Amino acid sequence: MRRDAWIARLTPHRAALASLFLLVFPLFMPFKAIAVNILIQGLFALGFNLLYGYLGLLSFGHAALLGGGAYACGIVIVRFGMPWWIGIASGTLAGMLVAAAIGALAIRTRGIYFAMVTLALAQCLYFVAYQAVDWTGGENGLRGVNVAGISLLGVHLDIVRPLVRYYFVAAFVIAALFVLSRILASPFGAAMEAIRENETRARACGYDIAASRWLAFVLSGGFCGLAGALQAIHLGIVPVETLYYTTSGLAVMMTLLGGMGTFFGPFIGAGVFLLLEEVVSLWTVHWQLLVGAVFVACVLFFPRGLWGTLLAGHAR
Amino acid sequence: MNADLILQTENLGKRFGRFVALRGVSAGFRAGNLTAIIGPNGAGKSTYFNLISGAIAPSGGRILFEGADITGTPQHRFAQLGIAKSYQITSVFPQLSVLENVRVALQALVSRYDVWRPRARLKALRDEAGELLHMVGLWPRHDRPAALLAHGEQRSLEIAVALASHPRLLLLDEPTAGMSPEETRDMMGLIVRLAQQRTVILVEHKMKLVMGICDRLLVLHHGELLAEGTPDDIRRNDDVRRVYLGQREH
Numbered sequence: 001m002r003r004d005a006w007i008a009r010l011t012p013h014r015a016a017l018a019s020l021f022l023l024v025f026p027l028f029m030p031f032k033a034i035a036v037n038i039l040i041q042g043l044f045a046l047g048f049n050l051l052y053g054y055l056g057l058l059s060f061g062h063a064a065l066l067g068g069g070a071y072a073c074g075i076v077i078v079r080f081g082m083p084w085w086i087g088i089a090s091g092t093l094a095g096m097l098v099a100a101a102i103g104a105l106a107i108r109t110r111g112i113y114f115a116m117v118t119l120a121l122a123q124c125l126y127f128v129a130y131q132a133v134d135w136t137g138g139e140n141g142l143r144g145v146n147v148a149g150i151s152l153l154g155v156h157l158d159i160v161r162p163l164v165r166y167y168f169v170a171a172f173v174i175a176a177l178f179v180l181s182r183i184l185a186s187p188f189g190a191a192m193e194a195i196r197e198n199e200t201r202a203r204a205c206g207y208d209i210a211a212s213r214w215l216a217f218v219l220s221g222g223f224c225g226l227a228g229a230l231q232a233i234h235l236g237i238v239p240v241e242t243l244y245y246t247t248s249g250l251a252v253m254m255t256l257l258g259g260m261g262t263f264f265g266p267f268i269g270a271g272v273f274l275l276l277e278e279v280v281s282l283w284t285v286h287w288q289l290l291v292g293a294v295f296v297a298c299v300l301f302f303p304r305g306l307w308g309t310l311l312a313g314h315a316r
Numbered sequence: 317m318n319a320d321l322i323l324q325t326e327n328l329g330k331r332f333g334r335f336v337a338l339r340g341v342s343a344g345f346r347a348g349n350l351t352a353i354i355g356p357n358g359a360g361k362s363t364y365f366n367l368i369s370g371a372i373a374p375s376g377g378r379i380l381f382e383g384a385d386i387t388g389t390p391q392h393r394f395a396q397l398g399i400a401k402s403y404q405i406t407s408v409f410p411q412l413s414v415l416e417n418v419r420v421a422l423q424a425l426v427s428r429y430d431v432w433r434p435r436a437r438l439k440a441l442r443d444e445a446g447e448l449l450h451m452v453g454l455w456p457r458h459d460r461p462a463a464l465l466a467h468g469e470q471r472s473l474e475i476a477v478a479l480a481s482h483p484r485l486l487l488l489d490e491p492t493a494g495m496s497p498e499e500t501r502d503m504m505g506l507i508v509r510l511a512q513q514r515t516v517i518l519v520e521h522k523m524k525l526v527m528g529i530c531d532r533l534l535v536l537h538h539g540e541l542l543a544e545g546t547p548d549d550i551r552r553n554d555d556v557r558r559v560y561l562g563q564r565e566h
Contacts, residue, residue, distance in 0.1 A: 187428070
């Protein structure tokens with residue numbers, strides 16, 4: 001009971017605590033480039049977790065939200081020569097728009113059908129991006145998303161330097177954490193909990209399940225779109241694989257690894273996954289085999305995920 | 317149009333494939349009354365209940381609430397119309413606290429899509445949820461998860477959740493199903509109290525239980541309306557005695 005009391009006391013400060021961790025993280029993290037990836041993939045998983053962990057909707061089409069954000073940001077910068085901040089705003093907005101469109105078509109289905117419809121629609125977007133070479137660069141990806149220098153309120157940020165780049169990305173991720181915390185504490189957050197707990201009863205109480213799911217999908221799209229935009233700027237290129245279904249699978253894996261329905265779990269999941277990939281791929285090309293085994297072991301022995309298990313204090 | 321009737325069904329029918337569960341039931345429920353729908357197993361009680369509570373769509377006929385046709389209205393609109401229900405199988409939010417169960421139900425009427433303001437800001441909801449819990453006798457348990465309540469307590473909680481939408485019509489599906497004798501007695505007392513302030517329609521399998529407390533009864537048999545009237549009318553009705561009371565005398 002004491003652990004629960006502590007968690008209850010710390011919950012209102014979850015965004016601040018998570019931010020604090022992200023701020024000191026690169027100081028004891030040897031691979032700075034991976035630290036940035038962890039931020040971005042963690043944010044992607046956070047958006048996925050909003051839908052899956054907090055509402056119970058398993059989407060297999062989140063690649064479309066990440067990729068939509070990445071391409072929107074890249075196209076605005078490369079094709080229209082816009083500044084970086086318009087790229088990030090466009091990416092976030094694009095994530096929400098793609099989510100609004102996919103959501104409108106998919107929310108009336110449930111369970112495995114919802115997963116399949118989202119997967120199919122996301123794959124449609126992948127093939128569109130693959131074909132629209134003039135806009136997206138097709139197979140070669142959208143190259144040249146170069147944001148060399150960033151001027152902010154008169155201060156010049158040299159984001160080629162890894163640590164500067166990390167804190168530049170972290171600023172957006174931390175803002176997203178505070179927004180998510182606020183959404184979860186809002187009346188709509190309460191409605192999501194109620195719908196996840198008992199959809200029939202929530203409907204009888206007067207909640208419109210379809211409309212609530214759609215709204216959650218759009219919010220999820222905002223986080224994933226932002227992650228996509230940051231990824232485009234970080235990598236300097238938008239690979240077409242960003243939209244491929246394996247990217248959606250990545251969000252599922254990272255979230256389950258970290259702990260679905262937990263506030264910070266997605267970042268733990270992203271960290272564990274990316275570090276495993278980095279370390280294991282150093283000594284074998286079959287790194288996916290080992291990462292897969294770790295994933296299976298986690299699902300079997302820590303069904304709450306690593307972070308979720310830590311919070312609960314026991315595995316089941 | 318009879319102004320005294322809060323709910324009417326006109327020739328209401330339901331078929332599942334080739335099976336006819338309910339054949340054209342026309343009945344009216346008076347405002348302010350406690351009405352019980354009774355009948356032997358398989359009489360169509362639950363089907364009728366699910367139709368008037370909007371859980372399933374009828375195959376034919378109409379449902380009128382306060383004179384307006386509500387046939388085919390989506391379920392989530394019922395709470396706003398002023399109709400609430402409890403289910404035969406207890407239906408609450410198990411992992412949420414008892415207080416949050418009622419609070420989130422109250423919230424459904426005032427704020428469904430606000431993603432920004434803190435929910436704690438809606439303080440009136442918390443206070444009202446507390447009052448409802450006092451009313452059904454669950455306040456001492458308000459901070460426990462609903463899943464940890466005893467069966468009878470969960471049923472009371474479900475009624476508090478249903479009352480949260482300020483219903484003018486409360487529908488209860490076998491509210492005492494699976495309860496101990498003491499729990500049943502408490503629940504019946506609660507229902508009588510609730511019926512003093514609003515219209516209540518309940519489905520009950522055990523006829524004896526409701527005879528003493530309800531104003532009117534509706535008897536269903538083989539998916540048809542067999543009889544309707546006061547408890548005394550029903551007791552004297554030969555058809556009812558034959559199919560329902562008579563069963564026990566053999």
